[in-house]
Amino acid sequence: MASISGICFSSQSLKPRKNPFLRPTSSAFSLPTHSSSLSIPIRNSPRIATPHSLPRHISPDHSDGSAFPTKNNHGLEKDPGELWRRYVDWLYQHKDLGLFLDVSRVGFTDEFVTQMEPRLQAAFKAMEDLEKGAIANPDEGRMVGHYWLRSPELAPKPILKSQIEKTLDAVCDFADDIISGKITPPSGGRFTQILSVGIGGSALGPQFVSEALAPDNPPLKIRFIDNTDPAGIDHQIAQLGPELSSTLVLVISKSGGTPETRNGLLEVQKAFREANLDFSKQGVAITQEGSLLDNTARIEGWLARFPMFDWVGGRTSEMSAVGLLPAALQGINIREMLKGAALMDSANRTTVVKDNPAALLAMSWYWACDGVGSKDMVVLPYKDSLLLFSRYLQQLVMESLGKEFDLDGNRVNQGLTVYGNKGSTDQHAYIQQLRDGVHNFFVTFIEVLRDRPPGHDWELEPGVTCGDYLFGMLQGTRSALYSNDRESITVTVQEVTPRSVGALVALYERAVGIYASVVNINAYHQPGVEAGKKAAGEVLALQKRVLAVLNEASCKDPAEPLSLDQVAERCHAPEDIEMIYKIIAHMAANDRAVITEGTCGSPRGFKVFLGECNMDDQSFA
Numbered sequence: 001m002a003s004i005s006g007i008c009f010s011s012q013s014l015k016p017r018k019n020p021f022l023r024p025t026s027s028a029f030s031l032p033t034h035s036s037s038l039s040i041p042i043r044n045s046p047r048i049a050t051p052h053s054l055p056r057h058i059s060p061d062h063s064d065g066s067a068f069p070t071k072n073n074h075g076l077e078k079d080p081g082e083l084w085r086r087y088v089d090w091l092y093q094h095k096d097l098g099l100f101l102d103v104s105r106v107g108f109t110d111e112f113v114t115q116m117e118p119r120l121q122a123a124f125k126a127m128e129d130l131e132k133g134a135i136a137n138p139d140e141g142r143m144v145g146h147y148w149l150r151s152p153e154l155a156p157k158p159i160l161k162s163q164i165e166k167t168l169d170a171v172c173d174f175a176d177d178i179i180s181g182k183i184t185p186p187s188g189g190r191f192t193q194i195l196s197v198g199i200g201g202s203a204l205g206p207q208f209v210s211e212a213l214a215p216d217n218p219p220l221k222i223r224f225i226d227n228t229d230p231a232g233i234d235h236q237i238a239q240l241g242p243e244l245s246s247t248l249v250l251v252i253s254k255s256g257g258t259p260e261t262r263n264g265l266l267e268v269q270k271a272f273r274e275a276n277l278d279f280s281k282q283g284v285a286i287t288q289e290g291s292l293l294d295n296t297a298r299i300e301g302w303l304a305r306f307p308m309f310d311w312v313g314g315r316t317s318e319m320s321a322v323g324l325l326p327a328a329l330q331g332i333n334i335r336e337m338l339k340g341a342a343l344m345d346s347a348n349r350t351t352v353v354k355d356n357p358a359a360l361l362a363m364s365w366y367w368a369c370d371g372v373g374s375k376d377m378v379v380l381p382y383k384d385s386l387l388l389f390s391r392y393l394q395q396l397v398m399e400s401l402g403k404e405f406d407l408d409g410n411r412v413n414q415g416l417t418v419y420g421n422k423g424s425t426d427q428h429a430y431i432q433q434l435r436d437g438v439h440n441f442f443v444t445f446i447e448v449l450r451d452r453p454p455g456h457d458w459e460l461e462p463g464v465t466c467g468d469y470l471f472g473m474l475q476g477t478r479s480a481l482y483s484n485d486r487e488s489i490t491v492t493v494q495e496v497t498p499r500s501v502g503a504l505v506a507l508y509e510r511a512v513g514i515y516a517s518v519v520n521i522n523a524y525h526q527p528g529v530e531a532g533k534k535a536a537g538e539v540l541a542l543q544k545r546v547l548a549v550l551n552e553a554s555c556k557d558p559a560e561p562l563s564l565d566q567v568a569e570r571c572h573a574p575e576d577i578e579m580i581y582k583i584i585a586h587m588a589a590n591d592r593a594v595i596t597e598g599t600c601g602s603p604r605g606f607k608v609f610l611g612e613c614n615m616d617d618q619s620f621a
């Protein structure tokens, strides 16, 4: 009997069919009834005809008869004098932070601004209530308190204030003790590496901040396991090599039950066992009190545990222990990060729209994407160290705004797509399409004025430095895009410092919250993610049934393999035959089942049996 232990897929033979496990979570686009009492200002968009030029979820016939702002028929303003006046008129500056926000290259009209005013005022009120401890995440019945993390005095209860302060002190003390060598690994010497195990909001902030702010020679270097990809995990562990014995492992999970993170932990613990190391002496948990992870860490006596709070969401947890502990261990000044965030929060509490940078962002997003996500946000920092900002923002914005229903239960399929990388690198990749191709985006440039630390610059040709080129590329791209009616926002900071990074995080957290209020959605839950997790769980449950069926068959008659139809029937899941084929193919590729009489591209021909019969397996009984 011929056996094939690995198979290849033919795209022709595996035509997409309905996958019962991975049902779409949102149905096709449909028009909701908008029941909010406020009218939503929308634009007629005669500027450039695109399929998305009218908001899709809002009927233009407002019951209150409000007029739509009309737009300049000749595209965006091009007169240099007018543009300069618009730039000066709308430029926002935060003096203490050295941060500027330029929304002049977004073409909103005065009429649009006037019509947005009541919506933004309502959003400010909602934000004020949120900061005072309202249940701002109604689906989960939770307060939303990430702003208190940098201004504990604003926390609505003294106990919360003291929890925040105590945790911050504990983070600082622990990081100091690790760096100074007061706390040492069992093997002696000092901790030299951090291995951070976490995913989503429990990884993206720490990754962004590390890339942005870690010094060239940090006291501890950081690596991340942020997936359940075994090869990726092996790579990280292999890279640590003998330094595993001086690695501090941070296991970060708010819920304490995320499968990818649990798997990462189990894999790392196995590596520790194989190296004869005691994981508990090097493991640190950051999680909600009483979670599975917290209990494990407590029972196993891990080196330390830090709390995550119920009222801090994963994607807004950078200023909690989640972001602060890894940052502090890398020698990053976390109190400065908090200060930058607090200053930005304070600026964003004004109810004067023009003086409120988060509101200016939210208003510009609304204009640029018709309030329905009709255009994508391309984030282009012109600074290598801010490379991961777009990836960080991707979760913050898309997990917050990508919602099927609004707060009144109407199907709205909201969202705002975020992607990006860095300039000027992307000039030589996809900016060709941005300038000339499909007009489905607006850009956010992140500009950093300081090119290099003082005293390090030099002119690579008379009067021109390397940084001048970077500056020129940014300004040139901004102009070239605008001349072809592509809108952009520019956020400028003096330098990439803990303070400016804290301010950027706070700016976007607030902009997302305000935008969500304006479009009437809950920014603080993520029901769609649960659907994918549930479906993945169902696939794994089916795999267990398949294994049990194969095992039972092998025990009865090892010489008689089963067809896919037989396996599906014995699993009582004939409708899941495609998934069963994929499960078997995956196991075969990993030497965990033997497929006989099969050929690539014709799954129906496969017959399958398990190499060994496990008489103890009662799972199918």
Ligand SMILES: O=P(O)(O)OC[C@H]1O[C@](O)(CO)[C@@H](O)[C@@H]1O
Binding pocket: 199, 200, 201, 202, 252, 253, 254, 255, 256, 257, 258, 261, 313, 314, 315, 399, 526, 529
């Ligand atoms: O910190 P946790 O609970 O492991 O969750 C990780 C991530 O998973 C999500 O819940 C989505 O699955 C994110 O919101 C979160 O940041």
